[in-house]
Amino acid sequence: MKTLTLSGVAFLTLTSAAVAGTCPAATVADMAGVARGAYPQVFELAEYESLGNCTMEFAANPAAEALNARIHGNGPLPALADRIPSEPLILTPYDSIGTYGGTLDALSNATESGTSDFMSVRHVNLVRYSDDLTTIVPNVAKSWEWNADFTQLTFHLRKGHKWSDGAPFGARDVKFWYDNLAVDSNVREKPKDYVLVAGEKMDIVVVDAQTVQFNLPSPKPGLLSHFANHYAQGFQPMHFLGKYHPSVDANADANAQAIGYENGYAAISAYYGNSDWMDTATPMLNSMDKLDGLPAHTVPTLESHIIIAESTEGRHLVANPYFFQVDTAGNQLPYINEQDELFVGESEVRLLKLVNSEVDYKSQALNLDYAPLLMENQEKGNFSVDLKPEIALATFAFNVTSENMEKRKVFGDLRFRQAMSVAINRDEINEVVYFGLGRPQQYTGFSPTPGFVSGEVEQSFAQFDADLANKLLDEMGMKDTNGDGMREMPNGEALVLNLQVATQAISVKLVELVGQNWKDVGIDSTVKEVTTDEFRSAMSSNQLDVTMYAKGQPLAVILGVSELFQPPFDNYFNLRSAMLWGEYVDTDGKSGVKPPQYVYDMMDDINAFQSAIAGSDESNAIGARMVKTMVDSLLFIGTVKAVAPIYHSNNLKNFTEFQTQSYAYYRSYPYRPTQWYLDE
Numbered sequence: 001m002k003t004l005t006l007s008g009v010a011f012l013t014l015t016s017a018a019v020a021g022t023c024p025a026a027t028v029a030d031m032a033g034v035a036r037g038a039y040p041q042v043f044e045l046a047e048y049e050s051l052g053n054c055t056m057e058f059a060a061n062p063a064a065e066a067l068n069a070r071i072h073g074n075g076p077l078p079a080l081a082d083r084i085p086s087e088p089l090i091l092t093p094y095d096s097i098g099t100y101g102g103t104l105d106a107l108s109n110a111t112e113s114g115t116s117d118f119m120s121v122r123h124v125n126l127v128r129y130s131d132d133l134t135t136i137v138p139n140v141a142k143s144w145e146w147n148a149d150f151t152q153l154t155f156h157l158r159k160g161h162k163w164s165d166g167a168p169f170g171a172r173d174v175k176f177w178y179d180n181l182a183v184d185s186n187v188r189e190k191p192k193d194y195v196l197v198a199g200e201k202m203d204i205v206v207v208d209a210q211t212v213q214f215n216l217p218s219p220k221p222g223l224l225s226h227f228a229n230h231y232a233q234g235f236q237p238m239h240f241l242g243k244y245h246p247s248v249d250a251n252a253d254a255n256a257q258a259i260g261y262e263n264g265y266a267a268i269s270a271y272y273g274n275s276d277w278m279d280t281a282t283p284m285l286n287s288m289d290k291l292d293g294l295p296a297h298t299v300p301t302l303e304s305h306i307i308i309a310e311s312t313e314g315r316h317l318v319a320n321p322y323f324f325q326v327d328t329a330g331n332q333l334p335y336i337n338e339q340d341e342l343f344v345g346e347s348e349v350r351l352l353k354l355v356n357s358e359v360d361y362k363s364q365a366l367n368l369d370y371a372p373l374l375m376e377n378q379e380k381g382n383f384s385v386d387l388k389p390e391i392a393l394a395t396f397a398f399n400v401t402s403e404n405m406e407k408r409k410v411f412g413d414l415r416f417r418q419a420m421s422v423a424i425n426r427d428e429i430n431e432v433v434y435f436g437l438g439r440p441q442q443y444t445g446f447s448p449t450p451g452f453v454s455g456e457v458e459q460s461f462a463q464f465d466a467d468l469a470n471k472l473l474d475e476m477g478m479k480d481t482n483g484d485g486m487r488e489m490p491n492g493e494a495l496v497l498n499l500q501v502a503t504q505a506i507s508v509k510l511v512e513l514v515g516q517n518w519k520d521v522g523i524d525s526t527v528k529e530v531t532t533d534e535f536r537s538a539m540s541s542n543q544l545d546v547t548m549y550a551k552g553q554p555l556a557v558i559l560g561v562s563e564l565f566q567p568p569f570d571n572y573f574n575l576r577s578a579m580l581w582g583e584y585v586d587t588d589g590k591s592g593v594k595p596p597q598y599v600y601d602m603m604d605d606i607n608a609f610q611s612a613i614a615g616s617d618e619s620n621a622i623g624a625r626m627v628k629t630m631v632d633s634l635l636f637i638g639t640v641k642a643v644a645p646i647y648h649s650n651n652l653k654n655f656t657e658f659q660t661q662s663y664a665y666y667r668s669y670p671y672r673p674t675q676w677y678l679d680e
Contacts, residue, residue: 021052021053021054021055022054022057023048023049023052023054023055023056023057023328023329023330024052024054024328025097025327025328025329026052026092026328027092027093027094027095027096027097027328028041028092028093028094028095029094029095029096031092033052034048034051034052034328035051037051039130039135039137039138040130040131040132040135040137041091041092041130041131041137041672042089042090042091042092042130042137042138043089043090043092043328044087044089044090044138044142045087045088045090046087047090048090048328056090056326056330057330058080058081058084058088058326058330058331058332059080059329059330059331059332060080060083060332061100061319061321061331061332061335061337062100063100063101063319063337064077064080064319064321064332065077065321067318067319067321067337067338068321070308070318071164071165071296071306071308071318071321072294072296072297072308073165073294073295073296073297073300074164074165074166074296074321075165075166077321078166080332082166083162083166083321083322083332084160084322084323084324084326084332085158085159085160085161085162085324086158086159086160087142087158087159087160087161088158088324088325088326089138089139089142089158089324089325089326090325090326090327090328091325091326091327091328091333091672091674091675092327092328093327093328093654093675094654094655094656094672094675095653095654096653096654097327097328097329097331098327098331098335098653098654098675098676098677099335099677099679100331100335100337100677101335101336101337101678102336102337102338102677102678102680103336103337103338103339103340103678104121104336104338104339104340104360104361104652104676104678105340105342105358105359105360106118106121106339106340106341106342106359106360106361106362107341107342107344107350107353107354107358107359107362108314108341108342108343108344108364109343109344109345109350109365109504109531109532110343110345110531110532110533111279111281111285111312111343112275112277112279112280112281112533113504113531113532113533114364114365114504114532115279115341115364116231116364116663116666116667117361117362117363117364117667117668118339118341118361118364119231119278119279120231120666120667120668120669120673121304121305121339121361121668121673121676122303122304122305122317122334122339122673122674123231123233123278123303123666123669124139124140124233124302124303124304125139125140125227125228125230125233125234126139126140126141126144126155126174126227126233126234126235127139127140127141127144127224127227127228128228128229128666128669128670129228129229129556129665129669129670130670131656131659131670131671131672132659133556133659133660133665133670136224136225136228140157140158140161140235140302140324141155141156141157141158142156142157142158143155143156144156144224146221146224149219150216150219150220150221150611150613151215151216151217151218151219152213152214152215152216153213153214153216153223153224154207154211154212154213154214155171155174155211155212155213155214156210156211157169157170157171157174157210157211157212158210158324159210161302161324162322162324163237163239163240163300163301163302163322164300164301164302164303164306164320164321164322164323165240165296165300165322166322167237167239167240167300168209168239169235169237169302170209170210171206171207171208171209171210171211171212172206172209172238173235173236173237173238174204174206174212174234174235175204175205175206175212176235176236176237176238176241176242176245176248177233177234177235177236178195178202178204178234179204179247180238180241180242180245180247180248181236181241181268181272182195182276183195183201184247186265187265187268187269187272187274188274188275188276190586192232192276192571193561193562193563193566194226194230194232194560194561194562194563197216197217197218197220197223197610198217198218198220198607198610198611199607200217200218201217202214202215202216202217203215218611219611219612220560220610220611221559221610221613221614222556222558222559222560222561222610222614223560224560225556225557225559225560226557226559226560226561227560228556229556229557229560229664229665229666229669230557230560230561230666231276231277231278231666232276233278233302235302236272236299237299237300239300240271240295240296240299240300241268241271241272241299243255244256244261244264244265244267244268244271245264245265245268246264246265249264252264255267258293259293259294259295260293260294270283270286271283271298271299272299275572277573281310282297282298282299282307282310283297283298284297284298284307284309284310284311285310285311285312298310301320302320302323302324303320304319304320304323304325304333304334304673304674305317305318305319305320305334305338305339306318306320312343313342313343314340314341314342314343315340315341316338316339316340316341317338317339317340317341318337318338318339319334319336319337319338320334323674325674327675333674333675334673334674334675334676335674335675335676335677335678336676336677336678345531347365347503347529350365351370351373351374354370354374354383354647355373355374355377355381356381357381357382357383357649359647359649360648360649360651360652360678361647361648361649361652361655361668362646362647362648363644363645363646363647363658363661363667363668364504364663364667365503365504365505366644366645366646366647366661367503367506367507367644368387368433368434368435368437368507368642368643368644368645369433369507369508369509370645371385371387371435371645374645374647382649382650382651383647383648383649383650384647384648384650385645385646385647386645386646386648386657386658386661387437387643387644387645387646387661388643388644388646388657388658388659388660388661389641389642389643389659389660389661389662390550390641390642390643390644390660390661390662391447391448391552391553391554391660391662391663391664392447392505392550392551392552392553392662392663392664393441393443393447393550393551393552393638393639393640393641393642394506394507394510394548394549394550394638394639394640395443395548395549395550395551395552395575395636395637395638395639396420396514396546396547396548396636396637396639397546397547397548397569397575397576397577397635397636397637398411398416398417398420398545398546398577399411399542399544399545399546399547399577399578399579400412400577400578400581400635401542401578401579401580401581401592401593402542402545403542403543406489406490406491406493407489407495407545409489409490410476410478410489410490410495411545413476414633414634415472415473415475415476416472416473416476416478417633417634417635417637418461418468418472418634419468419469419470419472419473419476419521420469420518420523420637421442421461421462421634421637422461422462422463422464422465422466422468422469423464423465423466423469423517423518423520423521423523424464424514424517424518424637424639425464425513425517426440426462426464426639426640427440427464428464428513429510429513429514429639429640430640430642432509432513433507433509433510433513433640433642434640434642434643437642437643438640438641438642438643439640439641439642440459440462440639440640441458441459441462441638441640441641442457442458442459442460442461442462442631442637442638443551443552443630443631443636443637443638444457444458444552444627444630444631444638445552445553445558445564445565445626445627445630446552446553446554446555446558446623446627447552447553447554447641447664448554450555450623451620452619452620452621452623452624452627453623453624453627454624457624457627457628457631458631460631460632461631461634462638466520466521469521470521470522473487473521473522473523476490477490478490478495478522480522485522486519486522486523486524487522487523487524494524495523495524496524496525496526497515497518497523497524497525497526497545497546498525498526498528498544498545498546499511499514499515499525499526499527499528499546499548500528500529500530500534500535500538500544501527501528501529501530501535501548502529502530502531502532502534502535502536502549503529504532505532505549505550505574505575506548506549506550508527508529510639510640511527511548512527514639515527535549536572536573539575539576539579540572540576540579541579542579542580547575547576547577548575549574549575550574550575551564551570551574551575551636551638552638552641552664553664554664554665555614556665557664557665558606558609558610559609559610559614560610562603562606562607562610565602565603565605565606565626565630566582566585566599566602566603566606567579567581567582567584567585567595567599568581568582569582569635569636575636577635577636578595578599578635580592580593581593581594581595581599585603598629598632598633601626601629602626602629602630605622605625605626605629606626608622609622609623609626643661644661645661646658646661651678651679651680652676652677652678653676653677653678653679654672654675654676654677655671655676656671658671
């Protein structure tokens with residue numbers, strides 16, 4: 001191994017053997033004679049050198065030292081040879097080898113609201129989906145294998161991979177994440193369903209420094225898919241957070257007290273949070289008085305960029321100088337030096353900033369309502385708007401565990417939910433809200449609808465039938481007793497549905513149309529736009545009559561994440577309902593409200609579904625059964641599946657068209673944003 005310096009830029013040669021030739025700078029548009037490797041658009045180093053009959057030389061970002069100096073806690077920057085793995089991941093740029101520099105301007109709603117499209121730009125996990133949304137490809141892990149019955153998944157990591165502060169990354173960081181964070185009740189009261197297998201913990205074994213095994217109590221083939229599409233990363237820095245964990249370091253509490261925290265777990269909470277959400281606020285926001293004494297202002301990362309400044313107005317990030325990916329010409333990625341994220345809570349202001357070309361990329365919280373104005377200004381603003389299919393669809397849920405016992409009786413009556421579903425004029429919604437580009441359907445949990453779900457099930461109670469709605473409400477004894485045109489509950493009390501709308505994931509116009517549909521059959525309502533944080537807080541505390549948000553996941557996600565089929569039927573960030581059923585299940589009946597038997601049947605079915613081989617007769621039969629249970633219960637009422645805008649500046653290069661405008665495959669993650677660059 002030797003290092004050469006040309007024109008002030010360090011180049012690294014990873015072999016002293018005779019050079020077979022300079023590696024071709026292949027792109028997806030022009031592979032320069034290099035054959036496809038084992039996976040689309042990515043190569044391992046030895047593989048690329050073999051296919052290209054070459055020896056790759058590596059070049060650093062000229063600004064790397066200056067960027068590193070802005071990362072609090074980082075020491076002097078070593079040579080590139082000591083920063084990238086000896087087994088880096090080679091990414092093939094879409095159109096061209098990029099140029100270094102620039103700042104990517106992003107727009108989010110708030111600290112933990114509307115941030116996933118921006119998070120996905122810098123995100124890494126053990127593996128990811130390629131842009132075909134079918135093939136799982138290497139990322140942090142260079143390879144993996146299952147045993148025959150899908151009860152053991154082994155990952156092989158990259159030699160020489162380092163965290164953003166230069167500390168070695170390896171198998172122990174995966175085990176630390178699982179044992180000491182994901183399933184430690186002192187850090188997280190209840191483990192997320194995706195770190196369990198049929199409700200049971202896995203056993204994580206460090207085989208050697210770069211090899212880690214997940215030993216499962218029962219089969220779960222979808223575990224790999226989870227690591228390919230989910231924001232929750234399967235690793236955390238043991239060298240940093242472990243200093244504050246009592247099970248890792250006997251001096252954890254003293255170490256935490258030395259930097260101003262009460263104990264080790266308090267320090268972990270400040271750095272890592274009580275959530276697995278990547279954008280949990282850092283000590284820069286939550287512990288301003290302690291900043292001077294902190295070893296770092298945020299947790300070291302493997303992502304392409306790291307946060308160096310944070311406030312209630314936004315965040316600023318710089319490129320990770322230890323990042324493990326390079327392009328086919330040997331340039332260390334990412335190309336873009338900095339990222340700036342601005343928080344804007346008002347949807348109208350966000351739209352104005354997009355029209356004014358103040359943003360480089362945006363997909364989250366862009367409803368189709370915005371498309372006409374955005375498309376009208378594309379040429380003048382030098383940006384592009386692509387309309388792509390959504391995976392989730394706008395969905396409503398009635399609070400069957402309402403604290404108001406009379407409302408609980410009404411919402412818990414299947415006839416009411418059936419009436420409210422057929423009262424919705426989905427064709428009108430499609431024309432008015434989605435410009436006729438959508439397709440009415442019922443919520444099934446799965447989206448797109450897999451082959452084991454029949455069209456009849458998908459359209460169950462999705463027809464517009466005001467007469468049937470009125471008939472069902474009459475049967476319930478919901479009459480207009482005071483002559484105001486609106487029905488009262490069977491006990492005579494007024495019923496006014498409070499429709500609180502968070503426009504991050506559902507259109508106000510759609511909610512207003514649904515509200516009017518319900519008024520037309522005598523169910524009164526009010527519509528109020530709220531922030532996403534307000535909506536999530538009220539939903540989580542069981543305060544809402546009706547919850548509404550985009551909902552639905554593809555088969556690939558559901559194979560690894562069971563939350564849509566067990567109460568409260570999703571996570572904090574999405575559409576939940578029946579909060580007290582969830583509490584009952586979580587506490588083993590100590591508190592909350594016991595769910596009906598069909599909910600337990602769905603929970604058994606999702607566990608069996610995840611253990612079966614996808615596409616098998618067994619899997620299809622289980623899937624069809626749990627979807628029918630979900631649809632028959634109408635706990636969630638679907639509306640129209642349509643398209644939504646994706647916005648990007650024309651100065652943002654190597655940007656390819658997405659297949660979907662959706663969160664399900666983690667937005668930009670399959671499209672390799674680390675090879676984006678700015679041409680301004």
